[in-house]
Structures are given as C-alpha cells and as structure tokens.
Amino acid sequence: MFSKTCEYGIKAMIFVAQKSKDGSRVGIKEIAKGTDAPEHFIAKIMQELSRKKLVHSIKGPNGGFYFDKTDLKTSLADIVQALDGNAIYTDCALGLKTCNAKKPCPVHHQFQDIKKNLIKMIEENTIGDFNAKLDSGKFFLVN
Amino acid sequence: MFSKTCEYGIKAMIFVAQKSKDGSRVGIKEIAKGTDAPEHFIAKIMQELSRKKLVHSIKGPNGGFYFDKTDLKTSLADIVQALDGNAIYTDCALGLKTCNAKKPCPVHHQFQDIKKNLIKMIEENTIGDFNAKLDSGKFFLVN
DNA sequence: ATATAAAAAGATAATAAACTCTTTTAATTC
C-alpha cells in the first residue's frame, strides 16, 4: 500500500506525538527503537518531515523532535503526501497517464470507489486522534 | 497500489480475453502494443500467468495466448495474487508482522475497512466482466 | 570558550524491482 519510507514515517510521527505530550523531545535513537526502524533511515525521514513542517526539531543537548499543537492536526494524508507524493490521489490503477472519468481504463470506476474511501480515511484521521487511543495500551508500534 | 508487473498483467489479461473471444490467439508483440507495455517484460509476466493456468498458450505458428471459458472467470484478485502475492490480504499498513485484531497497530482498524472493500472488489470483478464493457468502446487500455 | 549532544546534510552501499537480451524448446506448415 505505502512505501517503507511512509510506513516508518507514520509510525515515527505517532511515536513522537505520544512522547511529546508532556513537552519533552525525542531523539532519533529513541524513535528508531520505539518503532523498530533502522536508525539512519528514520533520521532521513524525520528530516524530510521536519523540512516540510509536519514535525518540529531542535538540535543540541536535550534536543530532538517534538509536536506542537498544530502538528497534532497533521493527518495521515499529510504524511503520505510528504513522503510518497500524491500518487495515491492521481495514479490510475493500471498506470495509464490520462485515465479519468471521460476516458477511463477498464477498472477505473471500480477503483475510484475504493480510492475515495481510502483518501477520505487518511484525510480524516489525524496524529492527534491516535494519542488518546495509544494511551489505552491497546495499540502497538512494534511486535 | 500494485506493482508495475501487476498493472501490466491485468491490462494484458483484459486485452487477451478481448481478442480471444472469437477463438483466435494473441502473440506477445500484439499484447505489448495493445497494452503499451515493454515486450520482453510482458512476455515474462504472461509466462508466469500461463504457468499458473490463469491463461493458456500454445507455441509455434498461429500460436499465442488465449482464454478458454474457465479463464474468463479469473478475478482481478487471482491476477494480483499470482503476480504480487498475497501481501494485500495479509500485510499491515505499517509493516508490523503480527498486527491483527488482538494486537493491532494504531491504524489497524481504519485500514481493515478499506482493505475489506478493496479485496471484495477485486474478488468480485472477473476478466469476463470486462469483455462486454470493452465492446462498448468506452474503455481504454492505452492513452 | 570548550566540550558535548543531537539534528542536518552529503555521500555511499545493498537490495529489490523493472526491464532487456539471448538461447532453447515446442508446434506448425510447406
């Protein structure tokens, strides 16, 4: 469904949001451990998300990544777009460049329904929404 | 959503089904042109689909790929599974190995809904279903 | 100021996916 980059990105964002509830910051090593992701790879991903202002960071001792209140409104769609681009919005299931309602590929209409649901879902779910859920201890970021 | 392999595979299967309605066979070159896919690559894909009996083929002059009546009942899901495996059935959106209803990742429930719809759709749509639709001239395999 | 901590940036390496080329095998037609 998503690239590894995106999978790690979503996990990391949820992890950081969770940890930064009390205002503390999270370092790359802690994120890597907490989400079972390769340290240097997740570093690149967080850099990118930071550059795009979906998360904040400060350098130096006691530095790290953190969420501010607006960051909590970041949706899954924002993260997916930042890391995987908008292929999910635009791309035809069969890879046709100009597939649309007027000139549809044979599976266009079937997939439009699915994609509509998927897009709605990732746009409606924000990172903030997951905070409360995770507190219950009923959800997991590593196995 | 799917790999290139799978995109080409679905297009090729629809194309062959279409062309073999009157009992004729379609060669790799014709498939490649008709679906705008790299010739040698689509050859590999058809080989694999043929090995898995989702389409039939015979060698030599007047040979090529063709559908018999049971082949028409092949669903999109069959093709996806043959080429991309069953990741779409089993894989967690965040890449967790043992993510399930009992031990869900934070986005598990959201994605289960989407996946359920997607799987239902690809299982219900067969290649045969597209034949009639394509005859109308309202659908396209190349742009 | 100096040492230290941590992210940012740049460069490189490994793996997998996508694509191509060549040879072999099977079937057909003459």
Add this chain to the structure above:
DNA sequence: GAATTAAAAGAGTTTATTATCTTTTTATAT
C-alpha cells in the same frame, strides 16, 4: 524433415528503493 513461428527459459542490465556511514551544523551546558 527443413524452415519458420512463437512461447519458455535463462541470464544480464538498469533504475529505484531501502539502508548505512561520515561529516557538518546548531544548540546547550559547564
């Protein structure tokens, strides 16, 4: 049965993704 046609199989190349390593910059604390 020789020539031809077309898929099957095997091997190889290119490109993209994933992952790692090294250096630089920025901030903090002592």
